[in-house]
Amino acid sequence: xxxxxxxxxxxxxxxxxxxxxxxxxxxxxxxxxxxxxxxxxxxxxxxxxxxxxxxxxxxxxxxxxxxxxxxxxxxxxxxxxxxxxxxxxxxxxxxxxxxxxxxxxxxxxxxxxxxxxxxxxxxxxxxxxxxxxxxxxxxxxxxxxxxxxxxxxxxxxxxxxxxxxxxxxxxxxxxxxxxxxxxxxxxxxxxxxxxxxxxxxxxxxxxxxxxxxxxxxxxxxxxxxxxxxxxxxxxxxxxxxxxxxxxxxxxxxxxxxxxxxxxxxxxxxxxxxxxxxxxxxxxxxxxxxxxxxxxxxxxxxxxxxxxxxxxxxxxxxxxxxxxxxxxxxxxxxxxxxxxxxxxxxxxxxxxxxx
Amino acid sequence: xxxxxxxxxxxxxxxxxxxxxxxxxxxxxxxxxxxxxxxxxxxxxxxxxxxxxxxxxxxxxxxxxxxxxxxxxxxxxxxxxxxxxxxxxxxxxxxxxxxxxxxxxxxxxxxxxxxxxxxxxxxxxxxxxxxxxxxxxxxxxxxxxxxxxxxxxxxxxxxxxxxxxxxxxxxxxxxxxxxxxxxxxxxxxxxxxxxxxxxxxxxxxxxxxxxxxxxxxxxxxxxxxxxxxxxxxxxxxxxxxxxxxxxxxxxxxxxxxxxxxxxxxxxxxxxxxxxxxxxxxxxxxxxxxxxxxxxxxxxxxxxxxxxx
Numbered sequence: 265x266x267x268x269x270x271x272x273x274x275x276x277x278x279x280x281x282x283x284x285x286x287x288x289x290x291x292x293x294x295x296x297x298x299x300x301x302x303x304x305x306x307x308x309x310x311x312x313x314x315x316x317x318x319x320x321x322x323x324x325x326x327x328x329x330x331x332x333x334x335x336x337x338x339x340x341x342x343x344x345x346x347x348x349x350x351x352x353x354x355x356x357x358x359x360x361x362x363x364x365x366x367x368x369x370x371x372x373x374x375x376x377x378x379x380x381x382x383x384x385x386x387x388x389x390x391x392x393x394x395x396x397x398x399x400x401x402x403x404x405x406x407x408x409x410x411x412x413x414x415x416x417x418x419x420x421x422x423x424x425x426x427x428x429x430x431x432x433x434x435x436x437x438x439x440x441x442x443x444x445x446x447x448x449x450x451x452x453x454x455x456x457x458x459x460x461x462x463x464x465x466x467x468x469x470x471x472x473x474x475x476x477x478x479x480x481x482x483x484x485x486x487x488x489x490x491x492x493x494x495x496x497x498x499x500x501x502x503x504x505x506x507x508x509x510x511x512x513x514x515x516x517x518x519x520x521x522x523x524x525x526x527x528x529x530x531x532x533x534x535x536x537x538x539x540x541x542x543x544x545x546x547x548x549x550x551x552x553x554x555x556x557x558x559x560x561x562x563x564x565x566x567x568x569x570x571x572x573x574x575x576x577x578x579x580x581x582x583x584x585x586x587x588x589x590x591x592x593x594x595x596x597x598x599x600x601x602x603x604x605x606x607x608x609x610x611x612x613x614x615x616x617x618x
Numbered sequence: 619x620x621x622x623x624x625x626x627x628x629x630x631x632x633x634x635x636x637x638x639x640x641x642x643x644x645x646x647x648x649x650x651x652x653x654x655x656x657x658x659x660x661x662x663x664x665x666x667x668x669x670x671x672x673x674x675x676x677x678x679x680x681x682x683x684x685x686x687x688x689x690x691x692x693x694x695x696x697x698x699x700x701x702x703x704x705x706x707x708x709x710x711x712x713x714x715x716x717x718x719x720x721x722x723x724x725x726x727x728x729x730x731x732x733x734x735x736x737x738x739x740x741x742x743x744x745x746x747x748x749x750x751x752x753x754x755x756x757x758x759x760x761x762x763x764x765x766x767x768x769x770x771x772x773x774x775x776x777x778x779x780x781x782x783x784x785x786x787x788x789x790x791x792x793x794x795x796x797x798x799x800x801x802x803x804x805x806x807x808x809x810x811x812x813x814x815x816x817x818x819x820x821x822x823x824x825x826x827x828x829x830x831x832x833x834x835x836x837x838x839x840x841x842x843x844x845x846x847x848x849x850x851x852x853x854x855x856x857x858x859x860x861x862x863x864x865x866x867x868x869x870x871x872x873x874x875x876x877x878x879x880x881x882x883x884x885x886x887x888x889x890x891x892x893x894x895x896x897x898x899x900x901x902x903x904x905x906x907x908x909x910x911x912x913x914x915x916x917x918x919x920x921x922x923x924x925x926x
Binding site: 306307422451452453454455456459460478479480481482483484485504505508509518519520522523524525532533534535536537539603 | 662663771772773774801802803804805806807809810813828829830831832834835868869872873874875876877878879880881884886889
C-alpha cells in the first residue's frame with residue numbers, strides 16, 4: 265500500500281516558564297492512501313500537537329523538535345523552508361479545526377474564503393475560482409450556493425460553518441486532510457451529517473484523513489485504523505476492529521470501559537482513576553502504570569516497546585511480553601473480545617456482532 | 619409514585635417579547651420532577667434546555683407559567699428572606715468549569731461564599747472545617763483550599779463546582795451540561811461522583827446534556843426538547859427502547875456508539891417537522907401513551923401510538 269505520510273520517531277518539547285514540557289516522546293505512524301487514521305486520547309496526550317507539527321503550525325520560538333522526521337512526498341517536512349511549507353499547506357495537506365466559529369474570518373464573505381486557496385495554489389482566474397467555489401459549496405451540501413457565496417460566517421449555523429470549512433479544506437484536492445475534532449462542537453444529529461459528508465467526499469476525491477477525536481463512538485464510525493495516544497506516545501495502534509474488539513493496552517481498556525453502553529444497565533461507570541501524567545516530568549516506564557491496576561513492576565522502570573499482536577496491530581504494554589503474567593481484562597472488554605476471531609476469548613459463533 | 623418535588627406548569631421564556639425578533643426559547647412546557655430522581659433533559663443546542671434550567675432557578679424571570687417547588691410558587695413576588703430560603707434548596711452546576719469559578723478567589727472562599735451568605739457557619743475555624751469536609755466529599759483534599767482555580771484541571775474544577783453547590787445542603791441540583799467540557803475518562807469520574815452523592819444525600823437532579831448515552835446512564839426519566847417544546851418525556855428505559863416521537867427517534871439513531879460493527883450498519887433517521895402533516899384544527903398537546911410516557915402529538919397520532 266502506498267504511504268501518504270510517514271512520521272518517524274518524532275520527539276518534541278515546548279520550552280515554558282515552568283520548564284521543558286516533553287509533549288511528544290517518540291511517535292511513529294504512517295497513513296496509507298485513501299484511508300482514515302483516527303488518533304484518540306485525552307486532552308494533553310499530544311494528539312493535536314502531533315498533527316500541528318505535521319502542518320508546522322507550532323510557535324517556532326518555544327517549540328523544539330528534538331528528533332525524528334515527517335516524510336511527505338519524499339521530503340522531510342521538518343527540514344523544508346517556511347516558503348516551501350506554504351506551498352504544502354492548504355494544497356497537499358489541509359486542516360479542519362475543531363471550532364467552526366473561530367476558524368473562518370468573520371469580516372470576509374465565505375465565497376472569498378473558499379476562493380483563496382484556489383487563487384493562491386491553483387492559480388485559477390477569479391471567474392474560474394468563483395465557479396469552482398460554487399461547485400464546492402454544492403458538494404458539501406449547502407443549498408443555494410450562488411446566493412450563499414456573498415454571505416458572512418455569522419449568517420450560518422454551526423453545522424453549516426463546518427461544511428464551509430470542509431469546502432475550504434478540500435478546495436485543492438489535498439492528498440492528506442487533518443481533521444482536529446471536527447465534530448466536537450456540534451450536536452449529535454449535525455455531527456452525524458458531517459461525518460457522512462466527510463466519508464462521502466473522501467471516496468470522491470480519494471484523500472487520506474487523520475481524524476483526531478476523543479469520542480470513541482465517532483472513531484468507530486469513521487476510522488479504518490486507530491492510534492491510541494497517552495502521555496505523548498502512541499500506546500496502541502491497529503485496525504478499527506482490532507482496537508475495539510481485541511484491545512491489548514490497559515489504557516485502551518480503560519477508555520472503552522468508561523463509555524456507557526446504551527443497552528447494558530451498569531451499576532457504576534468505570535472511571536480511569538487519577539489524572540493524566542505531567543509532561544514536565546514524564547513518569548519513568550509506562551506512563552499509564554500509575555493509573556493502571558494492571559501495572560507490573562517493570563512498568564515503573566522501563567518503557568515497554570511496541571509488541572506485535574498482528575501485522576497491523578501493535579501495543580506498548582509489558583503485558584504482551586512472553587514472561588508477563590496472564591491477566592484478564594475488565595468484563596466488558598472480555599465481552600468485546602469474544603466476538604473477535606484471533607483473540608484468546610473468541611467463542612467461535614460471532615455472538616454480539618449482528 | 620414518589621412525592622413531587624417540583625412542578626413546572628406551562629413555563630414560557632420569551633426573549634425580546636413582542637418585538638420582531640422575539641425568540642420563544644421555552645414555549646409552554648409542563649413537567650414534574652419527583653423527589654430523589656434524576657430527570658435528564660436532552661435536545662440539540664438552541665432547543666431551550668439550558669434556558670429551561672436557568673428559568674427554573676430564577677436566573678431569568680419567566681415570561682409565563684409557574685414553577686412550584688414543594689408547594690410554593692418560585693416565580694411569585696417574594697420577600698428577600700423567602701428567596702434566600704429557596705436559593706438554599708436549589709443549586710446549580712454549570713457547564714464550563716473554566717468560566718464559572720472566579721479566578722481571583724481562593725477555593726476556600728469560593729466554596730464558603732454560600733455558607734457566608736446563608737450564615738451557616740460561625741467563625742473561621744468552623745468555616746475552614748466545613749470547606750475541608752466538602753472538598754473531601756468531592757474527592758479533593760484539604761490542601762487544595764488555599765489554591766486558585768487556575769491551578770486545577772478541568773475535572774478538578776468541575777468537582778469544585780459540585781462542592782460549591784453542595785455547601786448549602788440543597789435538595790435539588792440543576793446540572794447544566796456538567797460533563798460536556800471534560801474528557802471521556804474524566805466524565806465517568808464526575809458522573810460517578812454525582813451518583814454517589816445522590817445516594818448519600820437523597821438529592822434530586824435535573825441533568826441537562828446533549829450526550830445521550832451519558833444521560834441514559836444517569837437518568838431515571840428523560841425529557842426530549844425540540845425548538846422550545848418538550849416533545850417526549852418518559853422513563854429512561856422506555857424512551858430508549860420505544861421512542862414514539864419522530865424527533866426522539868432521529869436523535870437516538872444519531873448517537874455514535876463505540877462499536878464498529880454497529881456503526882457500519884447504522885441507519886440514520888432524519889427529522890422533518892413537516893412530516894407530522896398536522897391540520898390547522900388539530901390540537902397538538904402532550905398525551906400519555908403508556909403510564910408516565912408522554913408524547914407531544916395530535917389525537918390522530920395518539921390513536922396510532924395506542925394501537926401499536
